[in-house]
Amino acid sequence: MIAEIVISLLASLMLTVAAELAAAWLLKVRKPRELLFVVLANCITNPVVNACYYLLLSRTEDVFIQVAALVFLEIAVVAAEYLYFKITLKGHGVNKLLLSVVLNASSFFAGIIVSILLMLL
């Protein structure tokens, strides 16, 4: 049971990292150390958020609460990554808040597309 959940978290993390690296490349964040910081940012936020969301799903079946919790968690992730990029990507000229929003939106929609594809399959 634990192994299944950990594997699902790892898969989610890998998908998120892939989507955010692609989005960061498009925003001209291309140096190896900068991309490494993007990966580390997702390692900090993604597993914790997914574990919290799984806990919430086990406690309640109300769809409204689940959606509200998801929105809250995504906002918290955007804020945390903004602070992280502000510290780690000081020399880069890109707007850190815009970078955080774009990266998280790309990973969020990538997750939705993958889930839809899995449902169709």
Next chain:
Amino acid sequence: MFREFIYNTADAILPPDELTFETTPENNESSGTEISDDTQPETAAPVETNPPQKDTQPVHNYFPGEESSYNDSSSSKSDEQSSKQKSESAETTKQPEATTAQPTTEPRQNTTAATVQPTTAADVNKKGSDTILWVVLWIAVAVAVAAISSTVVLLVKRSKAKKAAADGINQNNYPNQNGYNQNNFPNQNDPSQTVSSEDSGYGDRFNNR
């Protein structure tokens, strides 16, 4: 009158089918009743050898107001006894299942007994899943802490590299406090560090030409 009263009390104590008020003396001895000989009826009409039916009217009806109840009680006493025996036997067989088939006087125990077992299994499953999710959360927190520590290490390395780079530039291009560079040669740009003409001995010859 007095005999009728005695008969009524006797019927109330014992059911009519057990009474064997037959005219033969043998039956009187084996009747097992406590009624004395004086109370024996003169006629056979009040004696009821067969179990009375419910529709039949009893002879000993001293209390007219209680006809219906007496009819039910007298006519169905045999049925009641048989039913009592059956219920007693049924109760003895149902004793092992008393936990689930208790009388209606204790409905709470039925509901709690009926609902305890499913909730305990559900509670165990829920607790197990909660513990698993909490373990996963702690694993995620550990991964996050590792990523944060990696970030800190990378930032420290970067700052050190920047500082070292800045120090290296200073050391390669600019003199130290004594006015000499690392190679301990005088700085050619500083005229005070040039060799004086008196020392070399060539100053006057060159200057006076």
